Amino acid sequence: MFSHNHSFTISPLGSPGYITSTTSYYWLSSEESPALVILPAIPTDVQYILQSVISPYPSVMFAVKAGGHIAVPGFNSSNGILIDMALFNQISYDETTTFVDVGPGQIWDNVSTTLVKYYNVNVNGATTCKNVGVGGFNLGGGYGNKSNQFGLAIDNIQAIDVVLPNGDIKTVNAKSNTDLFQALKGGGNNFGIVTNWTLSTHPQSGVYSHVLNYELQYFPRLITAIMEFSKLEVPKSNVEAVFECSRDPETGIVSIGASVELYYDAPSPPAGLFDAFLAIPHSWQRLDRTWQDRQDNLPGNHQTYRFGRPNGVNDIPTTFRGRFSSVMVSHYTALLIEAAVMAAGSFMEKFASHQGFQIYVDIWPFVSTIFDNSPPSAWPHTKGNPSGPLVINFKWEGQENDAFWLPAIEAMTAGLVKIAVEQGCSTYDAAQYYNLSLDNVTASDIYRGNYTQLQTVRQKYDPDNIMGRTGGFRIPLP
Structure with missing residues (x-):
């Protein structure tokens, strides 16, 4: 062999x-x-x-x-x-084109750190935690704290090197094998194995990254601040509010709190932009002024922002199990945020009996112009149709507890979808987001109006259905 x-x-x-x-x-x-x-x-x-x-x-x-x-x-x-694909770890910057070639085995931390340190430029990649891989992120879509300025990660791809299922090696872009190029941007591992991404970069100055932790009693004021901020629509800014219910692995005490990052992609935000958040009493804070400092302080694979801890970051047991889920929304209402927070908190009493460790909802408002410059891709996102994930995350220990937590996150997701639709924030046929979807989601749920065309592209480039033997959200041959 x-x-x-x-x-x-x-x-x-x-x-x-x-x-x-x-x-x-x-x-x-x-x-x-x-x-x-x-x-x-x-x-x-x-x-x-x-x-x-x-x-x-x-x-x-x-x-x-x-x-x-x-x-x-x-x-x-x-x-x-x-x-x-760990050995495909290249990071090669071209100062003439300002594009960077990145291997699928790289992680975004290394890419952005290298580019900022040596060239004062950055990519539009993963920014919420460390150790997110480049390959899967690009194959799924890619939201980050620069999305309000530059769209998704897939909107910043200039070319892709791919080995097709029959072994052909191709470089595809907007002018060569355009159908395959578009299909690979958000199309998952349905069309071949990517060996290189050529990405746009953007100048990177100093930043304003202010992380604050809030206690439960201030949640109403925090939700009001989120709603006020979301109306401002400032593309260089980004606010992520994580409402977290978690069990301390040392004491077993279950508590609830929130951690918010106020981000502006320059050293100083416009006057008053974040005042509503800063006026709320907070239990801990950290202010970073450089991209490197921000990245150094992000939680890693087995860390999380933990309210009530002096440094705000605490270790998670490496044995945890879990899932991400999401509700795709065009915007937020206070009622939707309240419902998400209450849903997460409703599981607190179940942590002890089912080895729950953490449940959080990540409220992440985006500007209405987020997709105004997005080129065609596998995942449907177009000008005038803003959409972003209300992120849901469950973590627990013990395989025997899967039978409790997996149906629980499915039920919570379905309940929040219903509320989002009733609030006019979503629709039942909204395109689901690959990277944050549960096991019960189908490829047609993700690709919606692009699904049939993607089946045709699969037939063209993988007629023997070789990639059908991998995992992921499979797009079947027609």
Whole structure:
């Protein structure tokens, strides 16, 4: 099956490389036990794997892993063959075009840190926590704290190097294989294996990143401040408000609080922009003035902002399980935010009996012009139709508790969708967001009006349905 004329690394069951690849996930619940791990290093390695290892054996299932951040098991993990893209970790900046080539095995922290440090430019990538992989983020869409200025991460892709399921190696862009280029932007792992992203960059100055923690008694004032801010529509600004119910792993005490980042993409925000937040009593705060300081202080894979802790960041057990979910909204109302916070808090009494660790809702208002300059892509987002995720996150311990928490997050999501629709903030046919969708979401739920066209593109580039043997939200052949 394997030739010796290639540069990929094979990690058999139990080897150090195998252990590294199969345990470096954001969630313990994402981990599976592949028969074999392969780490390709160059595009021809990927070509060989697809042509000689995957294609001839129809019963072989496989998965492609980049950063390992997506929650649903089987999406970036497999009991068959795991293709780990960690060696595709290039960061190469072109000072003439101001584009940067980035490997799918890189994480956004490294990309932005390198670009800001050496070139004073930045990318429009993941900004909420550390260790989010470039590959999956781009294949799903990509919201960040620069989205109000530059749209989604996929709106900033200039070209993509991809190995097609039949082994062909192509560079696609807006003028070459346009249908495939558009399909790869938000289309998941349905069309091949990406080996390089060519991305736009933007000048990066100093920043204003002010994180504040609030106690429960100030939630009404905080919700009012969010609503006031969302009406201002200042593209260089971003506010994320995380309302969190969590159990202290040391004391077992369950508490609720909020952590808010007030971000402005320059050293000083306009006068009064964040005054409503700053006027509310807060239990802890931190102000960063450089991008590097902000990134250094973000929570990592196994950390979280924790109210009531002196430094605001606290370790999470590495054994946690969980899921992300989201409700796609065009805007917020105070009633919708209140309902989301109350829904999260309603599970506090269940933490002890079902080893709950954390539930939060992330209220993340975007400007109405967020998609005004978005080019065509797989995921439907167009000018005049703003949409962003109300993020829901559940974490718990113990596989035996999946049976309680998975239906719980599904029910909470469905309940908030109903309220969002009633409030005029969403519709039942809103396009779901790949990177924050539950197991019960389908590809047609995600791609909506683009679904049929994407099936046609799949038939063109993967007629043998090779990528149908991977995980993820599968777009079937027509």
